[in-house]
Amino acid sequence: MNISILVFGSEIFLETLPDQIRDTAAFSIEAIANLNQAVSKIQIAPPDVILVQASSDGSMELCCWLKEQTKLSWIYCILLEDRSHILSDKVNCDDLWESQMMSAALRQGADAYIWWLSEDSFKDNFVKSPAKEHLLIAQLTVGLRKAQKYRDLIRTNDLLSAIALSDALTELNNRRALEWDLPKQIHKARSLSLPLSLIILDVDYFKKVNDTFGHLVGDRLLQLLCTRIKHNLRFQDIPFRYGGEEFVIILGNTTCEEGLLVAKRLNRIVSDQPFAINNTLSIDVTISLGTACLRAEDDMKGISLLHRADQYLLEAKASGRNKVIGCDYVSRTTHLHAVSS
DSSP: OOEEEEEESOHHHHHTSOHHHHSOTTEEEEEEOOHHHHHHHHHHSOOSEEEEETTSTTHHHHHHHHHHOGGGTTSEEEEEEOOHHHHHHHHTSOHHHHHHHHHHHHHTTOSEEEEOOOHHHHHTTOOOOHHHHHHHHHHHHHHHHHHHHHHHHHHHHHHHHHHHTBOTTTOSBOHHHHHHHHHHHHHHHHHTTOOEEEEEEEETTHHHHHHHHOHHHHHHHHHHHHHHHHTTSOTTEEEEEEETTEEEEEEETOOHHHHHHHHHHHHHHHHSSOEEOSSSOEEOOOEEEEEEEOOTTSOTTSHHHHHHHHHHHHHHHHTTSSOEESHHHHHTSOOGGGGGO
């Protein structure tokens, strides 16, 4: 595990840290003294642990800001007290005062509070305290355990998300994944002024396959079909199992005409060669496809875009199956639905 430590403080302060932290390949350590730069760094590349020099300008602000960031709450923040007036007061104060100081630091966002060195100690080449170094290493260990648990949780959540968004039979993304991804693709297309198209396809007479050969053969046919389709898509095309024998493909950065060409190619590669279910059974299959492209008036969820492609799919099936109907088809006809295309 590559452990990253951000030190919010000066280079001189960095030198006071234990050698086991500074001089080992196990840690990636960086010192930043500017509050805005530190915040930017944390947002871009969150560290596992933050060591904060209390005397640095903005130290308390950084602790407070970090505490308010829900998505960064796993970062362990250790405040190292090095303010001269605080350390000098400590000598003349009781344990209650010390507890109050620690409580104040923890309330402001620190996960741990350690009495460290003062600026005067830096100048006088102060000898480091082994006890304080051991305490810092112990707190650092706590922070690293917290970071590791967070990473394990993220991996688990990623795995669960992948399972929830994947179709077990075909290993394509499922309908839930489509409902999550299509709005993102629409937002991206509109933000970057890029075209976006979509294909809905359906296996022709699939019920007849199940009725004749059984559902296990039907399942195997869908697996082979999806493999063939996936191997003939472009890198920006995203396939989904929409339900049963119906599939949706999002075509990123693709115009209506280009989408129609993709659909025609898929129609051809499916029908050109039978699907070998086993050594003794091969099945000829055709598909019907409807294509549509994103318009300015389409909703952000993609419901109207899906509906338009689905209407073209129904048209393809009603007019004989094994064909593609979409934008290009409409542009060359006087069909009634030309008005909505």
